Amino acid sequence: MKKKGLKIGTQITLGFWIFLILIVALLWLMQTVFLRPFYRGVKTAQVRAIAESVQRELETEELDERVKNLANDTGMAILVTDEFGTRYSGYKASQRESLIELMDRTTLRTFFDEVNQDGGSRLAVYASPYTYLNGERSEVLLYAKICRSQSGNPRMILIESEITPVSAVVDTLRIQLIAVTVIMAVLGSFLAFFIARRISKPVTDINEAAKGLAQGYTQIHFPAGGTREVNELGETLNYAASEIGKAENLRRELLANVSHDLRTPLTMIEGYAEVMRDIPGENTPENVQIIIDEAGRLTALVNDLLDLSKFEAGEVSLKRERFNLTAEVRDILTRFDKMADFTFPFDAGEEVWVYADRLMISQVVYNLVNNAVSYSGEDKTVYLRQEIRGSAVRISVEDHGEGIPPDKLKDIWERYYKVDREHRRSRAGTGLGLSIVRNILTLHGGTYGVESVLGQGSTFWFELPLAPSENSDYNREQNDSLQN
Numbered sequence: 001m002k003k004k005g006l007k008i009g010t011q012i013t014l015g016f017w018i019f020l021i022l023i024v025a026l027l028w029l030m031q032t033v034f035l036r037p038f039y040r041g042v043k044t045a046q047v048r049a050i051a052e053s054v055q056r057e058l059e060t061e062e063l064d065e066r067v068k069n070l071a072n073d074t075g076m077a078i079l080v081t082d083e084f085g086t087r088y089s090g091y092k093a094s095q096r097e098s099l100i101e102l103m104d105r106t107t108l109r110t111f112f113d114e115v116n117q118d119g120g121s122r123l124a125v126y127a128s129p130y131t132y133l134n135g136e137r138s139e140v141l142l143y144a145k146i147c148r149s150q151s152g153n154p155r156m157i158l159i160e161s162e163i164t165p166v167s168a169v170v171d172t173l174r175i176q177l178i179a180v181t182v183i184m185a186v187l188g189s190f191l192a193f194f195i196a197r198r199i200s201k202p203v204t205d206i207n208e209a210a211k212g213l214a215q216g217y218t219q220i221h222f223p224a225g226g227t228r229e230v231n232e233l234g235e236t237l238n239y240a241a242s243e244i245g246k247a248e249n250l251r252r253e254l255l256a257n258v259s260h261d262l263r264t265p266l267t268m269i270e271g272y273a274e275v276m277r278d279i280p281g282e283n284t285p286e287n288v289q290i291i292i293d294e295a296g297r298l299t300a301l302v303n304d305l306l307d308l309s310k311f312e313a314g315e316v317s318l319k320r321e322r323f324n325l326t327a328e329v330r331d332i333l334t335r336f337d338k339m340a341d342f343t344f345p346f347d348a349g350e351e352v353w354v355y356a357d358r359l360m361i362s363q364v365v366y367n368l369v370n371n372a373v374s375y376s377g378e379d380k381t382v383y384l385r386q387e388i389r390g391s392a393v394r395i396s397v398e399d400h401g402e403g404i405p406p407d408k409l410k411d412i413w414e415r416y417y418k419v420d421r422e423h424r425r426s427r428a429g430t431g432l433g434l435s436i437v438r439n440i441l442t443l444h445g446g447t448y449g450v451e452s453v454l455g456q457g458s459t460f461w462f463e464l465p466l467a468p469s470e471n472s473d474y475n476r477e478q479n480d481s482l483q484n
């Protein structure tokens with residue numbers, strides 16, 4: 001089989017490398033291409049701001065102090081002149097000579113005029129007259145601004161800032177960047193490898209285990225490991241495996257039970273028939289009755305199995321009609337009347353009509369009463385009650401028998417499920433009765449349930465919606481259309 005898709009490990013490593021390439025590319029761009037303009041931009045903003053703050057102090061006593069502080073703080077040279085080149089205040093931070101310092105009165109005056117013509121301010125980069133790092137010429141940024149003092153005299157503010165040669169920095173950064181790139185690539189590859197292993201290993205393990213499931217081993221335990229998703233997957237598969245295991249066990253049990261249930265009556269029928277054929281005088285009505293009873297057992301079992309397989313195949317359709325449920329229950333109870341030692345008190349109240357499949361609902365009642373009889377023990381009384389609850393009617397069947405353990409209450413509705421695992425013939429149940437009840441009520445959209453106390457008895461109940469009153473044709477049509 002051709003394997004589709006990339007391995008988790010490959011995907012993670014690939015993703016990591018794409019990420020790394022993007023990051024490194026971005027860093028290179030930022031640090032080499034854009035560093036110079038970025039640096040200039042910052043410097044320009046700085047000199048402008050200094051010019052502003054000098055301008056505010058132009059005619060105050062603090063001008064000198066202010067200029068000195070600013071120059072010291074920023075490492076720049078600052079000069080304030082008038083239109084004739086007279087120096088009013090000036091200061092430079094470093095020991096190095098500055099371009100401004102070299103300008104004499106005449107140069108300053110000419111410069112003033114030039115700046116004035118430029119529109120009152122000029123920003124320019126000049127080659128510094130001094131050498132700097134590695135013999136490379138350093139550059140200076142010169143900013144000039146002409147403004148008027150409070151008393152209206154023209155002033156020129158000159159700010160000079162050295163621009164550290166960026167290429168030297170760029171070289172350093174480049175080396176650093178190469179180092180970072182190499183370290184990141186090595187470290188990242190290791191990391192990607194280990195992460196990928198951590199994630200893919202448990203998935204591979206689970207995959208191996210799941211292959212066993214497909215071959216019918218349901219006792220598999222799916223390993224947990226690594227990430228939460230994988231753990232959850234493991235849990236889900238464990239759950240699935242245990243459910244499949246349960247279903248498989250039930251299937252096996254059913255096969256065993258059904259074969260047993262079929263064989264026992266058949267053996268009886270065969271045995272009695274042979275006795276009646278071979279031994280004169282054994283052809284008695286009692287023996288014939290035994291054969292008939294056993295044949296009845298067989299029929300009931302086969303019918304249950306057929307019903308259930310039809311339900312499960314979804315082949316059952318409801319034949320709804322309006323009928324008197326109360327009368328129907330009474331009718332079913334008469335079928336049990338031949339059990340001379342049992343009594344079936346029915347607390348009914350008014351007659352109640354429902355719109356449902358009559359045959360199926362009677363099967364529900366029959367199965368519940370039949371179970372109550374089978375499990376009622378010494379009491380030999382099965383109590384039936386009919387109650388109206390809002391727009392529904394509830395039928396309950398109560399026995400004072402052995403009850404059902406609380407942890408089994410959910411399972412009894414499952415097909416083939418029996419609380420009593422031993423196959424006692426006196427209780428010729430197949431474990432199908434309640435499953436049929438559940439199927440029928442679900443098809444009707446009804447509700448059902450059971451309350452049971454171990455050793456005290458059980459109450460099984462179901463609820464169906466009441467039928468609309470007889471003369472309401474509209475409601476009947478509604479129900480018909482709902483059914484379709």
Ligand code: ADP
Binds near residue numbers: 419
């Ligand atoms: P069965 O044919 O075995 O009665 P059912 O599906 O009708 O199968 O019932 C499933 C199981 O539920 C029974 O085997 C029995 O253990 C339990 N059960 C059903 N009804 C009662 C009841 N009234 N009292 C106690 N246990 C019951």
